[in-house]
Amino acid sequence: MFFLEKTMEKLINNFIMFLPSLLKGTRFTIEITFFAIIISTLFGFFFSLCLISKKRYLNKPVRIFINIIRGTPLLVQMFYIYFVLPDLGIKLGALESGILALSICYGAYHAEIFRSGIIAISIGQWEAANSIGLKYYQTMSRVILPQAARIILPPMGTSFIILLKDSSLASVITVRELTRSGQLIASTTFENLTVFSMVALIYIILTQLLALFIHYMEKRYRVK
Amino acid sequence: MIEIKNVHKSFGHTPILKGVNLKIKKGEVAVIVGPSGSGKSTLLRCINRLEEIQKGQIWIDGENICDKSANVYKVRAEVGMVFQQFNLFPHMNAIQNVTLGPILTNKKKKREAEELAMEVLRRVGLSAKENSYPSQLSGGQQQRVAIARALAMEPKVMLFDEATSALDPELVGEVLNVMKQLALDGMTMIVVTHEMGFAREVAHQVAFIDNGIIVEEGSPKEIFEHPKTERAAAFFSKIL
Numbered sequence: 256m257f258f259l260e261k262t263m264e265k266l267i268n269n270f271i272m273f274l275p276s277l278l279k280g281t282r283f284t285i286e287i288t289f290f291a292i293i294i295s296t297l298f299g300f301f302f303s304l305c306l307i308s309k310k311r312y313l314n315k316p317v318r319i320f321i322n323i324i325r326g327t328p329l330l331v332q333m334f335y336i337y338f339v340l341p342d343l344g345i346k347l348g349a350l351e352s353g354i355l356a357l358s359i360c361y362g363a364y365h366a367e368i369f370r371s372g373i374i375a376i377s378i379g380q381w382e383a384a385n386s387i388g389l390k391y392y393q394t395m396s397r398v399i400l401p402q403a404a405r406i407i408l409p410p411m412g413t414s415f416i417i418l419l420k421d422s423s424l425a426s427v428i429t430v431r432e433l434t435r436s437g438q439l440i441a442s443t444t445f446e447n448l449t450v451f452s453m454v455a456l457i458y459i460i461l462t463q464l465l466a467l468f469i470h471y472m473e474k475r476y477r478v479k
Numbered sequence: 480m481i482e483i484k485n486v487h488k489s490f491g492h493t494p495i496l497k498g499v500n501l502k503i504k505k506g507e508v509a510v511i512v513g514p515s516g517s518g519k520s521t522l523l524r525c526i527n528r529l530e531e532i533q534k535g536q537i538w539i540d541g542e543n544i545c546d547k548s549a550n551v552y553k554v555r556a557e558v559g560m561v562f563q564q565f566n567l568f569p570h571m572n573a574i575q576n577v578t579l580g581p582i583l584t585n586k587k588k589k590r591e592a593e594e595l596a597m598e599v600l601r602r603v604g605l606s607a608k609e610n611s612y613p614s615q616l617s618g619g620q621q622q623r624v625a626i627a628r629a630l631a632m633e634p635k636v637m638l639f640d641e642a643t644s645a646l647d648p649e650l651v652g653e654v655l656n657v658m659k660q661l662a663l664d665g666m667t668m669i670v671v672t673h674e675m676g677f678a679r680e681v682a683h684q685v686a687f688i689d690n691g692i693i694v695e696e697g698s699p700k701e702i703f704e705h706p707k708t709e710r711a712a713a714f715f716s717k718i719l
Binding site: 382388389397401 | 527529552553555556558559560562564566567568569570579580583584585625628629632
């Protein structure tokens with residue numbers, strides 16, 4: 256009994272001791288994820304417009320670029336942006352490099368998600384919009400995207416959640432986000448079980464919150 | 480008012496229209512008939528530039544709409560189109576479907592557009608369905624909303640591309656009645672249809688198109704009862 260009590264006490268003490276540092280890391284994880292979700296979605300949308308364009312000078316280069324991004328590991332892309340770009344005169348901080356790498360990598364995936372949603376809408380919708388004089392951007396924003404959203408959102412949600420978890424890769428380019436914070440504590444205290452359980456728990460809370468948000472968005476775009 | 484001159488159109492190496500000539504006077508109804516694949520839908524789609532022609536001219540009210548200087552958005556705004564598959568916007572209710580064009584293209588205020596929409600919905604007999612979504616409407620009602628959507632643009636001419644072909648037989652009548660009423664109101668119309676009864680009753684002229692050219696044209700009486708060409712005679716003997 257005494258042993259159990261001691262263990263519990265130690266656990267709680269450790270929890271309280273480690274939490275502030277992990278929360279500080281969590282803040283960076285949220286920051287990276289937040290910006291990367293926004294930027295990758297913008298990239299993805301823009302890339303998808305190029306992909307569905309009939310103009311070869313738009314769709315060809317983007318297709319090649321996406322294949323390169325999809326064909327290389329995110330970790331390598333992070334190294335590339337953080338270590339190689341400075342050699343070319345482009346110097347970015349660790350945090351910015353992490354956000355940029357995630358944005359480009361997930362931008363490529365999101366392009367395919369957007370593309371599949373857009374081409375799933377029947378050509379008749381484009382023609383009907385054209386027939387009442389709508390311009391391309393009006394057709395896109397008022398007719399196509401509101402319908403495509405229903406198709407785009409579920410895979411997009413999955414992608415956002417994977418993005419959040421992949422933000423942990425920024426730890427290798429010295430961003431002190433959640434995983435990195437955990438590593439640092441564990442390597443000095445050797446409380447591996449407590450630390451990494453806490454890290455895992457925080458990731459679960461974050462992904463659940465993100466999933467709730469996506470669920471809300473899906474409901475908004477449900478067909479009437 | 481509408482003059483189609485020597486229009487050529489091909490998809491890749493497949494010629495679809497091979498020199499089509501047709502004149503339609505203001506306020507008249509032209510019905511285009513012909514076997515499937517003859518190019519009748521393609522011709523219609525060229526008139527509001529959903530398809531671009533390779534050669535020839537299409538004049539509407541003294542403007543060559545196929546000219547490089549013609550504003551394609553303006554052309555489309557002035558030419559109403561009704562599709563076989565209705566193509567209503569499923570995420571918008573009836574009144575939103577009808578007001579979208581007037582608001583975005585014709586720059587009408589929302590209130591003004593809604594008044595106009597209520598008026599055209601009344602014309603097609605759907606004034607009680609303004610808040611219904613397409614999925615809540617029957618095929619005939621959907622097509623009538625689609626007609627209202629085109630009418631709300633206050634077009635110079637209305638094109639009907641087999642507007643009743645996708646409807647259940649008992650729903651065809653309500654759409655044809657709306658089209659007849661439009662014709663009586665003096666709307667210039669070009670109608671691709673297989674409804675020969677409609678052509679007989681409403682058309683001022685009927686054009687028989689086959690293999691990308693207009694083989695024969697004339698009044699419904701002439702063309703149905705005394706076709707001059709063998710091809711037209713063979714076609715009508717099969718469907719009449």
